[in-house]
Amino acid sequence: MSGVHQFVPLLHRGDAVGRHTLRLRDLFVARGVPSRIYVELVDPETVTETELATAYPGHSEPGDVLLYQFATASAMAPWLAARAETLVVNYHNITPPELLAAWDNQVALGQLRAGAELRTLAPRTALAIADSAYNNEHLVAAGFVNSVVVPPSAALGDDILGAAERVQRGGTGRGARWLSVGRVAPNKALHETVIALMVARAHRDPEATLLVVGKAAIASYDAALRRFVAEMGLDDAVTFAGHASDAAVAAAYAQADVLVVTSQHEGFCVPVTEAMAVGLPVVAYAQGALPEVLGAAGVLVDAVDPYGLASTIADLLEDPARCRELAAAGRRQLAALDLAGAGDRLVDLVCALR
Amino acid sequence: MSVPSPPQRSSRRDSGGSEDHDADAVAALRAAFARLQPQGSGAWNFLAALTHLSDRYSEYRPGASELSKLVASGQAVPGGAGPRRRRSRLSAADRAANSGPVATPELEWAMKQVVEAFRFLSARVAILEERAALEDVPVSGTPWLMPAQELGRWVEPVVAHLVASDPRGEVVHGDCGEGALLDALESAGIAAHGAEPRGTVALGALERGHSVSVCETADELSARSPASLGGVVLSGVVDRLPLPALITLLARVQRTLTPGAPLVVVVRTPQVADDEPLGVVARDLLGPRALHARTWALLLERAGFVSGAPLVADPASDDRRLVLSSVRR
Numbered sequence: 001m002s003g004v005h006q007f008v009p010l011l012h013r014g015d016a017v018g019r020h021t022l023r024l025r026d027l028f029v030a031r032g033v034p035s036r037i038y039v040e041l042v043d044p045e046t047v048t049e050t051e052l053a054t055a056y057p058g059h060s061e062p063g064d065v066l067l068y069q070f071a072t073a074s075a076m077a078p079w080l081a082a083r084a085e086t087l088v089v090n091y092h093n094i095t096p097p098e099l100l101a102a103w104d105n106q107v108a109l110g111q112l113r114a115g116a117e118l119r120t121l122a123p124r125t126a127l128a129i130a131d132s133a134y135n136n137e138h139l140v141a142a143g144f145v146n147s148v149v150v151p152p153s154a155a156l157g158d159d160i161l162g163a164a165e166r167v168q169r170g171g172t173g174r175g176a177r178w179l180s181v182g183r184v185a186p187n188k189a190l191h192e193t194v195i196a197l198m199v200a201r202a203h204r205d206p207e208a209t210l211l212v213v214g215k216a217a218i219a220s221y222d223a224a225l226r227r228f229v230a231e232m233g234l235d236d237a238v239t240f241a242g243h244a245s246d247a248a249v250a251a252a253y254a255q256a257d258v259l260v261v262t263s264q265h266e267g268f269c270v271p272v273t274e275a276m277a278v279g280l281p282v283v284a285y286a287q288g289a290l291p292e293v294l295g296a297a298g299v300l301v302d303a304v305d306p307y308g309l310a311s312t313i314a315d316l317l318e319d320p321a322r323c324r325e326l327a328a329a330g331r332r333q334l335a336a337l338d339l340a341g342a343g344d345r346l347v348d349l350v351c352a353l354r
Numbered sequence: 355m356s357v358p359s360p361p362q363r364s365s366r367r368d369s370g371g372s373e374d375h376d377a378d379a380v381a382a383l384r385a386a387f388a389r390l391q392p393q394g395s396g397a398w399n400f401l402a403a404l405t406h407l408s409d410r411y412s413e414y415r416p417g418a419s420e421l422s423k424l425v426a427s428g429q430a431v432p433g434g435a436g437p438r439r440r441r442s443r444l445s446a447a448d449r450a451a452n453s454g455p456v457a458t459p460e461l462e463w464a465m466k467q468v469v470e471a472f473r474f475l476s477a478r479v480a481i482l483e484e485r486a487a488l489e490d491v492p493v494s495g496t497p498w499l500m501p502a503q504e505l506g507r508w509v510e511p512v513v514a515h516l517v518a519s520d521p522r523g524e525v526v527h528g529d530c531g532e533g534a535l536l537d538a539l540e541s542a543g544i545a546a547h548g549a550e551p552r553g554t555v556a557l558g559a560l561e562r563g564h565s566v567s568v569c570e571t572a573d574e575l576s577a578r579s580p581a582s583l584g585g586v587v588l589s590g591v592v593d594r595l596p597l598p599a600l601i602t603l604l605a606r607v608q609r610t611l612t613p614g615a616p617l618v619v620v621v622r623t624p625q626v627a628d629d630e631p632l633g634v635v636a637r638d639l640l641g642p643r644a645l646h647a648r649t650w651a652l653l654l655e656r657a658g659f660v661s662g663a664p665l666v667a668d669p670a671s672d673d674r675r676l677v678l679s680s681v682r683r
Contacts (some may be wrong), residue, residue, distance in 0.1 A: 040419045054420050075422035102391040105476070191387045195380060202557050224390035231386070232553030232568075306383075307376050 002063030003034030004350055007053060009074035011039050011046040014243070016152055016270045017071050017092055020343075022049065023153045024067070027347045033354075034061075040074050053079065060085065065126075065353050070118065073110040077117035081124045086353050089121055089128045089144070090346070092152070093135050093267025099187045103221045118142045126353055129346060131268045134289035152268060153343030175207025176200075176317050179256035179280070181249060181271035182263075183217035184240075190225055192262035192285075196306035196313075198232055204314040208237070210260075213252050215243035253278045258313055262304075266290050272298070273339060276330030281323050283313050293337070297330035372563070379560035383553060386568035392483060505535055505589055505620060508677055511665045512587060512618050513538045515679055519616045521584025526610075528571030528603075529590030533559030536566075544584075549574035572599070575606035583610045589620035597645075604657035611682040617659055619678040621650065647678075654680045 006025060012018040021037060028035035038053040051059075053076060064085045068076065071092040080087055094115055097108040122128075122143035130136035131152045139147045178197060182188055190212060200208045216222030229238045244252070253259075259275040261284035268289050275282045275298075282298030284290045291300055299316060301309050316322060338345075505512060512535065516525060521544060527535050530548025532555060539546040548566040550556035556568045567574045571591045586607045595603060607617055645653070651661050659680035666677040 040421045052420065054424065075419060075425045078425050079421055102388075191384075195383045195387075198383070198553055198557060202554065202561075220392045224387065224392075227390055228387050231551060232383075234554070306380055307373075 001034055002061045002065070002354055003036070004028050004065045004067055004354065005034075005036050005038060005056065005059075006067045006069060007038045007056075007076050007080060008069040009040045009072060009076055010043055011037060011050050012043055013045050016268075017069055018046070020090075020092075020152045021069050023343050024346060025049075027153075027343050028351075031347065031351070033351060040076050063354055065350055067350055068121070070114075070121070073114035073117055077114075077121055081120055086126050087121070087124055088350055088353065089118075089125045089139075091118070091128060091130045091135055091139055093131075093138065093265075094118065095185070095187045096265055099264060100185075100218065103186050103218050103224075107218060115142075127349060129349065132289040133292055135267045148349065150346045150349070151337050151339055151342045152270065153339070153346065175205050175209055176313065177255060177257045178208060178210040178260045178313070179252055179258065180210065180212045180214070180260055181252065181274065182214045182269075184212065184214050184222045184225060185217040186221045187263060187265040189262045189264045191228055192304065192306060192309075193260050194225070194229055194232065194234065194238065196260070196262070196309040197237065198234065199306050200310035200314060201234075201237065204310060210238045211241060211252055211256065212238065213241045213244050213249055249274075250278075253280055256280055257317055258283055259298075260309070260313065261285065261290060262309070263287055263290070264304075266293075269293055273334060273337065276334050279327035279330060281316055281326045282330075283309065283316060285309070295329070295333040295336070297326055297333040299326075375561050375563045378563075378565075379557055382556065382560055382566060382568050386553065389569060389573070508620055508666055509535055509538050512620070512677065513542050513544075515618060515665055516544060516585050516587075516616060517542050519585065519681075521615060523582055523584030523612055523615070525585035525587065526571075526574065526578075526583055528574070528586065528588045528592075530559060530564075530566060531555055531590070533562060533564040533566065535587060535589075536564045537562075540564075547574075572603050572606055575603070575610050578610045580609050581612045583615060584612060585616045585618070586611060587618045587620070592619055592621050601653065601657070604653060604659075608658040608682055613682055615682050617654070617680050617682065618665070619650065619654075619680075621645070621678065650678055654678070658683050 006021050008017065008021050011021060013022070025035050025037055036059070037050045038056050039050045040053055042050060042052065065088060066080060066083065066085045067088045067090060068080055069090050069092065070077070071094070094111050097111040097115075100108040100111060118138075119142045122139075122145075125144060126146065128139045128144040128147040130139050130147060130149050133149050136147055136149050178193070180188075180190060180193055184190060193210060197208060197210050226240060229235060241248070241252070253274060257280075259271060259280050259282045261269065261272065261282065263269065263285070264287055266288035269284075272282055272284070272290065272294050282294055284294060284298060284300055285304050286300040286302050287304075294300065299312055301312055316326075516539065524545045524547050525539055527539075527546060527548045530536055530550045533548055536546045536548050536559065546565070548556075548559055548564055549569055549571045550559065550566055551568065551570050553568050556566050559566045560568075567577075571588065575586075588603070588607070591603070592600060611617065647664070654661050660683055662679040662681070664677060665679050
């Protein structure tokens, strides 16, 4: 019986693409569609969920649809492009290599190669699915002629949704608690958050603090950021939590006053939807997909200006009514994004190709 | 996905000083962070050439998986559309965009050699960067144990001395704090620049419009051309650096000063070292402090300076600092 089989270079249980892939697999199987996950390299944590891509030819059935989760360079791209099955590309964005080159040339090279691979896949792809309109523009530019936008499924875990009931914001007599969630990588531009924090402490809120939750994606950037914090004299104000469990991330959301996003490049930004789910105000630079995903549920700062960011955050947190308005807007925006139904929509689109 | 609501935008900002000064402050802080980039500037560096060349001319080397070996070897894909050659990795559009004049086989062969040379250089650079990283000891907490101190009542004699020396070029103040000396120098018509590694301290000077680099004085001097400065004032930094770093710093001062230009050193004196406010931890980390006046004279002489009479020699005063003057030979 033909199936829909997913291909992903490496399946991480904890990242957005990994969750999305596992969620889709469960949805396909629930509909009685055979569905396996094939990887290029095995992650020990998910070894029981995956098979090596080289095993697929032995399992293939006429009518199979191959769904490629594309976020980085991989030998899977040319390998899949050479196969005869119907191919669907689910595109999660490529970080522009110029943002990475100064920190890790090998990673930058990989991203450049990923761009070439994306263009190679375009003429072979029956359907391309972007998780934001911003990402869809990349697909069109790469030559994809049949593409749609469906946000990532399983973006919001149960721990995050549970955190909405434990929110403890609005404390007095202390500084604002800024929160950053996501991989520590150059495109996230966390150094801009640190500079804004320095400005905020100098002018508006001397006790403001920043909690950074997320694993180091580029080791050299992570090391530089920690050193920068130390050299700027902010050791006591900035805490690096590293990779955290879902429960720990949920606790961080519950205790923060504002989610600060200074990314230079975002294809979707799952943490913004998590913040909306727990009613946490978001202040972000208007970059990448952030205006589209955030909508009216947060405040966008147009210019990349730490002074503007710091004053926007301080003004917002001094206005509880405005924070409540944003929380309500967040719930409306989440309903509009319909993350809960996103998986089913994607499955419908792919199954129609069988 | 539904069409999202229009986003709310903010353009309000609190200014530390004028917006120009704030923009300069942000630029200085970003420059301080950019210094920590391990592989050059944010612009494409030499490895970018490898990136582009290898994409066009070299073998496919995406990783170390069985799948990548299969693709690299150009073997048939079982059950697939048949064997593939590496060159077909690029789309026709890519080739058209990148190719320019049609490449000859000789040129392709030559470019492959260039790519291999880049790969070799890349490996060497990686090794050297690794070694450099080991020697590049991050700033520990030590500088922060000593609060940035303004020169207080020593500002006036230092400025008078510098004015009298008629500096031909910018004067750099190492550990400029919030910029009190820069204020006085600029009021006296002397172009001045500060180096201050503590970002939170430097921010004050930057927002008041001073030209300040957020970095160690030694790094600031390294970035200057030889014989380009009209004068240097060192305060604070000379009290917290260990002796080997102090010798290196003086060598850099000597390199960057024009011949005959003044160096002023504002230093704590040993008579008060035991009860100075740094505390036990700081003194332990800094090593034996402070140096005697005779030791300073020796250091300056060895570094290529001719010592003059101390501008201030008042170890019994509250400030308990010695202000030494010298000129580059």
